[in-house]
Amino acid sequence: MTNEAPKYRTPDGLPVDIAIFTITSHAKPSNYKMLADRRLDVLLIRRSTSSEAYPGYWALPGGFSGEEETLLEAAYRELKEETNVDRDVVIEQIKTVYDPGRDPRGWMPSVLYCALVKEEYLLDLAADTDADEVRLFPIEEALQLKLAFDHNVLLQDALAYVRSKMMMTTLAKQFLPTEFTIRELYQVIQTVVPTFEEDIPNFKRNLLTTKTRQGLIKEALDRDGKPKTTDRNSNRPAQLYVYADYEPNISIYNSGLF
Amino acid sequence: MTNEAPKYRTPDGLPVDIAIFTITSHAKPSNYKMLADRRLDVLLIRRSTSSEAYPGYWALPGGFSGEEETLLEAAYRELKEETNVDRDVVIEQIKTVYDPGRDPRGWMPSVLYCALVKEEYLLDLAADTDADEVRLFPIEEALQLKLAFDHNVLLQDALAYVRSKMMMTTLAKQFLPTEFTIRELYQVIQTVVPTFEEDIPNFKRNLLTTKTRQGLIKEALDRDGKPKTTDRNSNRPAQLYVYADYEPNISIYNSGLF
């Protein structure tokens, strides 16, 4: 490894930015047990008013990657720094951006990641941090803000990425408990992709009984091999399911799954 | 923009590497007009024997991006330098990699792109360049080689990316003439994704008559509004089609397209 000064101009750093998404529940006041509303949120941080660039602006959390770590490690480090979350969170790389002028500090590309964090992992966020500095925003609200740098574009890219992965992969499980009801799965998908709308009985039948989707999800069973249920969303208990280990392939040229 | 020396250690450069894919045709010797065999090829360059790192190894083409260009511009510049191709080629970013030790020259991440180039654009490749330095390899052959750096992994990633996009988007058009026959479309898909196998009459019918795929491809029409045909693949003329402007959305949770 060379430690000499580089012969050519080199980048002034390689920051990693993360769009941290979560789904928050909001129970409706009611005398009856009913399904909570859910909303897609993104975590933003407010830049210090003494920042060199974009002081006081809301921005995606991020930080410089180092020579002795991979980019993914830098992203996990950053996630922990901002949210204190150090668990089974999936972080995926979305893209790397650079154009002259995107950062007034110089030649500063940025590697964009997204993290899908379960709501319960963020419980102490509000307690730990000053809401003036770190906050969850409903996604539509975040899109309205004028964010630092090109973070409006990055946030849009991250959202498009999560939406498309939500439909094409089993990404929904990142927002769900291990064992979930069909209704909860449906609700997560719809929270992330509002255009997704189906008759729930049909949704359930297609998911469970069609040949091409066998092995996508399966019944959650207790020790005795009996199907487990929950009554967390309704008085009538509902059956629990888990994602199986099947990641389907998908195609526009035939029936979709193969 | 600061031109001062950076206060911290910074990357030693931000190279862009490109997996340049093409499909080459290989006519079978025959007395009759018949469909050519097609093969997926990738372009590799041989590193100079006086290179600091991996001398004499085959590698993905690449080069340093600069402060005054976007990463995509750097990728196009690199494509032109290696192949002299400066046309309507689609280049897509796949991922950015870094881990300590991936490049003996130092802190050297790499932004991986792929380019899908039509065979005809590469006609003068053989003429222009020394085949000892730049060559198209059949993809299976390239995967067998011990490439420079982590380029074996990068090539695998690029191939997986192209295969999945081939099934999920209209990427096939990058390898096809504007007007193509159903059989040619089928052949391109199958060349890139060998596991794709269908009865061609069914393939055609599903593509043309199912509701969810309306607007994916449409008949190529001449000035008089009559369907165009070609006899380039067979004595019997075949109808020509073009991709329409519809990019379908795709889902594992319902019938696939929406």
Place this chain on the structure above:
DNA sequence: CTAATAGTGTCTGTAAGACAGTATTAT
């Protein structure tokens, strides 16, 4: 009882997949 969600059943039209058979062209 009510309110809420869970779940079943049925019907119709469309799509998928298997496969047989016919059509068109240059040589």
Place this chain on the structure above:
DNA sequence: ATAATACTGTCTTACAGACACTATTAG
């Protein structure tokens, strides 16, 4: 005629989408 590809038709089963209906629970 022959060899190749192009195209058409048919039949069966699977799936999608619409929608009406019943079931279960706490209060």
